[in-house]
Amino acid sequence: xxxxxxxxxxxxxxxxxxxxxxxxxxxxxxxxxxxxxxxxxxxxxxxxxxxxxxxxxxxxxxxxxxxxxxxxxxxxxxxxxxxxxxxxxxxxxxxxxxxxxxxxxxxxxxxxxxxxxxxxxxxxxxxxxxxxxxxxxxxxxxxx
Amino acid sequence: xxxxxxxxxxxxxxxxxxxxxxxxxxxxxxxxxxxxxxxxxxxxxxxxxxxxxxxxxxxxxxxxxxxxxxxxxxxxxxxxxxxxxxxxxxxxxxxxxxxxxxxxxxxxxxxxxxxxxxxxxxxxxxxxxxxxxxxxxxxxxxxx
DNA sequence: TTAATTTTGCAACATAGTTGCTTTTAGATA
DNA sequence: TATCTAAAAGCAACTATGTTGCAAAATTAA
Numbered sequence: 001x002x003x004x005x006x007x008x009x010x011x012x013x014x015x016x017x018x019x020x021x022x023x024x025x026x027x028x029x030x031x032x033x034x035x036x037x038x039x040x041x042x043x044x045x046x047x048x049x050x051x052x053x054x055x056x057x058x059x060x061x062x063x064x065x066x067x068x069x070x071x072x073x074x075x076x077x078x079x080x081x082x083x084x085x086x087x088x089x090x091x092x093x094x095x096x097x098x099x100x101x102x103x104x105x106x107x108x109x110x111x112x113x114x115x116x117x118x119x120x121x122x123x124x125x126x127x128x129x130x131x132x133x134x135x136x137x138x139x140x141x142x143x144x
Numbered sequence: 145x146x147x148x149x150x151x152x153x154x155x156x157x158x159x160x161x162x163x164x165x166x167x168x169x170x171x172x173x174x175x176x177x178x179x180x181x182x183x184x185x186x187x188x189x190x191x192x193x194x195x196x197x198x199x200x201x202x203x204x205x206x207x208x209x210x211x212x213x214x215x216x217x218x219x220x221x222x223x224x225x226x227x228x229x230x231x232x233x234x235x236x237x238x239x240x241x242x243x244x245x246x247x248x249x250x251x252x253x254x255x256x257x258x259x260x261x262x263x264x265x266x267x268x269x270x271x272x273x274x275x276x277x278x279x280x281x282x283x284x285x286x287x288x
Numbered sequence: 289t290t291a292a293t294t295t296t297g298c299a300a301c302a303t304a305g306t307t308g309c310t311t312t313t314a315g316a317t318a
Numbered sequence: 319t320a321t322c323t324a325a326a327a328g329c330a331a332c333t334a335t336g337t338t339g340c341a342a343a344a345t346t347a348a
Binding site: 075076079080081100102105115116120121122123124125126128129130131132136138139141144 | 219220221222223224225244246249257259260263264265266267268269270271272273274275276277278279280281282283284285288
């Protein structure tokens with residue numbers, strides 16, 4: 001399989017590596033994430049899988065993938081949740097996320113900009129920083 | 145009225161300035177925002193006004209305040225919407241927002257850090273930036 | 289004070305997400 | 319390969335959140 005993501009060679013093996021049983025929904029949904037350049041919402045997944053899977057199954061699959069560090073969630077300004085594949089340095093419980101997210105206001109896609117690291121932020125005295133989420137909005141390279 | 149925000153002297157006058165009729169719900173909700181150091185969710189407003197106003201009224205009031213540039217919304221990682229007062233340079237249709245938002249994981253409050261400007265971000269070639277949203281997560285000065 | 293306009297509250301609806309339970313499927317074992 | 323067990327899927331019901339249309343009430347203008 002010619003994968004966009006070098007760390008996922010074969011879907012079944014990848015699932016087994018994460019101690020997940022290999023089911024049709026997990027394979028299909030994971031495949032979607034690999035083929036998709038941008039992030040996906042629950043509704044996208046429902047549509048793109050041809051509504052073959054129950055809403056609940058999709059919710060639970062996403063939850064499982066989140067917990068295993070396979071995907072991460074992205075907050076958006078219109079308050080929907082998006083999900084995108086993690087890189088290999090993410091693991092169960094610990095999501096290592098130093099990239100920023102980019103929403104294209106033309107094509108409405110959301111991309112993880114892996115090349116762009118989150119900046120250093122100097123907080124006012126007394127604040128301690130744990131995590132930083134940067135969401136950029138504008139026009140992507142395909143729509144410019 | 146000793147206001148935390150210099151640009152709002154008297155609530156009724158402030159509402160009239162924005163061509164809004166002065167109603168009980170608008171006064172109460174605006175007062176909440178002025179007294180509150182952090183941001184507010186719809187549910188907070190419902191509770192803090194003693195459930196005197198209909199859910200729909202609160203939604204519509206927030207919508208009106210957003211449109212008039214009186215408040216702005218803040219996306220959160222758990223996908224709820226928060227609202228906070230704008231500074232005086234915001235106006236109808238145009239929200240001028242160069243500060244970052246801070247979520248305290250202890251007290252669960254969200255603050256606008258007006259002292260901390262959003263950083264300069266260098267996007268990959270081909271991307272054009274319109275808006276930048278930075279949400280920091282950690283411990284606030286009251287909880288440290 | 290009255291009339292026109294705006295806003296509120298209510299009911300009904302829509303959408304997103306959750307939970308409990310039963311059936312089905314996957315993986316292990318004989 | 320058949321059988322057993324554990325995990326996952328599907329279904330129904332429910333909750334939370336947000337929206338829309340409309341009648342009643344409140345606000346503003348005359």
